[in-house]
Amino acid sequence: MGQLPYVLLKKIIFMEVLEKNRLEIVQEYISNGMDYARYLELVSQLAKNGKTTGNEQSEAMVNYTKLGDRRMVRWEKTFKIPEAIQQKLESLDRELVFLALTESWCGDAAASLPIINKIAEANPNITLKVVLRDESLDLMDTFLTNGARSIPKVIILDKSNNEIMGEWGPRPSIATQMVADFKREHGKLTAEFKQDLQVWYNKNKGQNILEDILELLALE
Numbered sequence: 001m002g003q004l005p006y007v008l009l010k011k012i013i014f015m016e017v018l019e020k021n022r023l024e025i026v027q028e029y030i031s032n033g034m035d036y037a038r039y040l041e042l043v044s045q046l047a048k049n050g051k052t053t054g055n056e057q058s059e060a061m062v063n064y065t066k067l068g069d070r071r072m073v074r075w076e077k078t079f080k081i082p083e084a085i086q087q088k089l090e091s092l093d094r095e096l097v098f099l100a101l102t103e104s105w106c107g108d109a110a111a112s113l114p115i116i117n118k119i120a121e122a123n124p125n126i127t128l129k130v131v132l133r134d135e136s137l138d139l140m141d142t143f144l145t146n147g148a149r150s151i152p153k154v155i156i157l158d159k160s161n162n163e164i165m166g167e168w169g170p171r172p173s174i175a176t177q178m179v180a181d182f183k184r185e186h187g188k189l190t191a192e193f194k195q196d197l198q199v200w201y202n203k204n205k206g207q208n209i210l211e212d213i214l215e216l217l218a219l220e
Helices: 006-032 036-048 059-078 083-090 107-121 173-186 191-204 207-216
Strands: 096-102 126-132 153-158 163-168
Touching: 006 096, 006 126, 006 153, 006 163, 036 059, 036 107, 036 126, 059 107, 083 207, 096 107, 107 126, 107 191, 107 207, 163 207, 173 191, 173 207
Parallel strands: 096 126
Antiparallel strands: 096 153, 153 163
């Protein structure tokens, strides 16, 4: 076999370095991340004290944090993983870490992180760590969504093979399509659409998130 063309070889080396840097950033934030119980407690205390995470300490953001706190508590109490999916998750024999980027005011995160946590709890080989976006911009900027710092974002690290398996977020696949369709027709999201989106989350009951994560874990 002949040697690779110089330009192609240079591109391969660049991609390998880029992936190594991504992996190092992820590993650093995993080591400093908080567990989900601590994050829940943080959001609860912020809501009680009229505060929020992030750089904008406005009344609107504080109200979103209070709303998110109530939503997460409700999801924690009501969401159950179906037995068939539970068995699939229990069959995983790799050590994985879910690293979630979020903020307390994010409505999509409030509807999604409790589901992600239940998935992690289904198998002792899975660990969930949480970091705040505005305190983790180098990590966030490594995992942008269409150039934007969209949250929540979940990065899946396979510790067994020391590689990044994939990423999820900021919304389940169906909700992502709903948002894209609405923006295409109306230009931007409205308060009414955001409310409709929360209604969709409630009706879907976390099933689309489960499907997305199972696909990423090659369990579908």
